[in-house]
Amino acid sequence: MNFGDKFQQRVTIIGAGTMGTSITELFVMHGWRVNIYDKSSVQLDDCLERITASYGRARARLINPVSDLTGIDQGGFVIESVPEDIDLKISVLAEAEKRLRPSLLTTNTSSLSIEAMQSALDNPERFLGLHFFQPVASAQLIEVIHSSITSAESLEMAIQCAEFMQRRPIVVRDSAGFATSRLAVSLGLEAMRMVEEGIADPEDIDAGMRLGYGHEVGPLRMTDIVGLDVRLAISNHLATKFGARFEPPQILRRMVAEGKLGRKSGLGFFRWEVGDEI
16 A cells, blocks of 8 residues: 555645645645644635645645644644744644544654654654755655654655655654754855855855855755744754854844844845745
């Protein structure tokens, strides 16, 4: 039985923010029915509007927006995608497990401990990380993060999920920042330090990595896409684990304090307009 058949091409996504909506888009693109849960009706409305605008009403009908988990079938596939706050994620995951009793429970996280989240669950062996990348609709990668507690069956199902979505899974053991965030944040922070030191402007730094090293998106533009606030939170987290090399530069702290969060606020290292291509 393939992955789609196992879950009857149905998934429940918790959190209708930027990433939750983007993950919903990915599953809808592949014909899955999606329960999208959020306590905010505004977030749910925005999610539906975005997907309707991008894929039309027929695809949008695959989405079931809910503000209460009651009524969703138990035993299915769940992806939690709330903000990168370990206490919030633990609370949401514990509730989801209790209410939905999923066969496969996952978190979309770019840096937080899988084992810490497993500690709050009754069935930690059914839990692991699925790290989706922006832009989710076109990114070719899903990072699959497991711990020593994660069962072989759950890990195999997660790998099949990535493959079913026509994405390349990379399997990574639980560690702060996993593989991709440690590398991406390290590069992004160094690029910020060069801007701070006046070595080059953001456009030229990014051009150097795109044209010189074949990066599809430069480190500063990617920081804008991810969100400077998200990068700051990840950097702070990694600094507690690995020391000064991940300490956020002052330019990042200052820009976040000023509300310059990147694409979502319209201004970061670059200026963004509605409809700008990533």
